[in-house]
């Protein structure tokens with residue numbers, strides 16, 4: 336099949352948005368130790384993998400023995416998680432247990448204390464909600480009758496306040512790409528409160544967290560009592576999986592907050608374990624545009640370089 340016209344290549348390059356990487360404050364070895372500590376009981380007794388520097392990009396995960404197809408490699412709980420608050424989702428979802436909150440209106444779902452967060456009656460008295468409620472009330476939400484998606488979306492970021500020291504270290508050890516839009520989410524949220532924080536160190540912490548989300552987050556779709564829930568979640572170990580368009584691993588969510596990564600084919604000892612950030616059946620062009628715009632890189636994998644595949648060809 337024909338070679339891709341050079342004009343197309345130039346268009347693709349222009350679609351890759353300018354981006355800087357924020358400084359990573361841990362060596363690969365320190366990151367591996369922080370991850371081990373974080374996994375705790377979930378750490379396999381004899382992991383079939385290790386964290387190391389990657390020839391693809393930055394750090395990655397590598398097989399330490401031959402791995403058979405279909406093996407579970409690891410499972411991990413989220414470091415930070417929160418509602419995506421897309422307008423297409425049902426905003427009357429509890430911010431803690433993700434159940435659909437009983438009632439017909441936003442007012443039925445909102446916390447009666449006035450924090451502006453939807454929370455179910457069972458979770459309203461929980462310590463976790465009390466912390467978040469107190470913080471949001473201190474900032475004085477402007478909208479108290481309706482669920483404000485911009486204020487709800489920032490919750491997953493604001494939760495970085497409640498991380499302990501090792502968790503913060505882990506957050507700062509994750510790659511964080513700063514594209515030209517990363518401040519927008521904070522600006523949009525700030526418009527929803529009378530006293531949103533203005534201190535630079537606090538804003539910098541939010542920005543860092545947003546960039547870590549933009550670079551590493553998984554969007555997890557799950558069902559709670561037949562109700563579809565969409566959250567964005569950060570998993571420090573799974574977030575180290577680099578992308579290949581012909582990956583050797585895949586993930587699923589056990590619940591909104593636990594990810595499970597399995598091999599999808601035999602992985603020889605020493606090989607990098609990879610996943611696909613794009614849909615596998617997308618055409619080369621669709622994958623390139625998606626990866627360029629959202630992850631800011633041009634994939635150089637064998638499939639992307641294959642001159643026999645037409646760039647627009649999708650697998651039906």
Ligand SMILES: C[S@@+](CC[C@H](N)C(=O)[O-])C[C@H]1O[C@@H](n2cnc3c(N)ncnc32)[C@H](O)[C@@H]1O
Nearest residue numbers: 392393394510550551574575576577578630632
């Ligand atoms: C989820 S992180 C993967 C882990 C990352 N390598 C690290 O050191 O933390 C995603 C970022 O890794 C880089 N990356 C992943 N796969 C890549 C690939 N195939 N080619 C180039 N860069 C890649 C890109 O910078 C991307 O935004």
